[in-house]
Amino acid sequence: MRFIGILIFILCLQSCFFLGPSPKTRLRQAETAKPIDVIIVPCLPIYHGKWDTLLKSRLMWSSYLYHKGIASHILYSGNAVYTPWMEGPSMALFAQQLGVKSEHIIIDTIAEHSTENLYYSYHQAKKMGYKSIGIATDPFQCAMLHKYAKKNFKETIYFLPIVYDSIRPKMGLELEIDTTATLKKNFIPIEERMDYKDRFKGTAGKNIKK
Numbered sequence: 659m660r661f662i663g664i665l666i667f668i669l670c671l672q673s674c675f676f677l678g679p680s681p682k683t684r685l686r687q688a689e690t691a692k693p694i695d696v697i698i699v700p701c702l703p704i705y706h707g708k709w710d711t712l713l714k715s716r717l718m719w720s721s722y723l724y725h726k727g728i729a730s731h732i733l734y735s736g737n738a739v740y741t742p743w744m745e746g747p748s749m750a751l752f753a754q755q756l757g758v759k760s761e762h763i764i765i766d767t768i769a770e771h772s773t774e775n776l777y778y779s780y781h782q783a784k785k786m787g788y789k790s791i792g793i794a795t796d797p798f799q800c801a802m803l804h805k806y807a808k809k810n811f812k813e814t815i816y817f818l819p820i821v822y823d824s825i826r827p828k829m830g831l832e833l834e835i836d837t838t839a840t841l842k843k844n845f846i847p848i849e850e851r852m853d854y855k856d857r858f859k860g861t862a863g864k865n866i867k868k
Contacts, residue, residue, distance in 0.1 A: 681819040695788035700775035701736030701745030718825040735766035742845035773863030792816030
């Protein structure tokens with residue numbers, strides 16, 4: 659948990675340097691380019707089939723972009739990292755309850771860090787034939803991944819930080835999923851597989867297998 663706290667602090671600092679258009683301006687830009695073929699949503703740990711506020715906000719935001727016709731497909735990215743439930747499949751189950759059609763949902767179960775969410779999902783989407791790609795998440799994570807994308811991708815990626823006014827009316831909704839459906843067998847939490855330095859390298863994109 660200490661590592662998560664440090665990571666959030668780093669992301670907060672990085673968000674201060676996320677210069678450029680505001681989230682609302684980025685949303686308007688995406689509306690003019692719509693539909694974006696697929697948006698990538700980095701996932702978060704699932705705790706006993708329930709969502710916390712941050713996980714809910716990412717789900718609500720991806721659902722909002724989908725129902726507004728800004729995104730045609732959603733790629734939920736994340737392995738079982740801190741808890742034994744696979745994050746991508748779990749968030750897909752929540753998304754279906756929010757009205758996202760299963761045929762418009764794509765899942766990645768490889769990524770264990772934010773940079774991996776972007777890297778693996780981007781290449782998965784490309785292999786599937788999608789051309790325009792976006793990433794939809796909270797402003798903190800967008801700040802970090804924007805820096806990473808500028809260094810590692812030549813192609814334009816639409817960054818869509820959450821516009822919180824757009825999802826606030828639905829943040830009171832409560833949903834749960836069947837945890838038996840996404841439970842990973844023989845799960846070992848990342849803290850037992852990697853020390854702090856290796857986890858930090860993963861956050862920086864140093865563990866990506868290209």
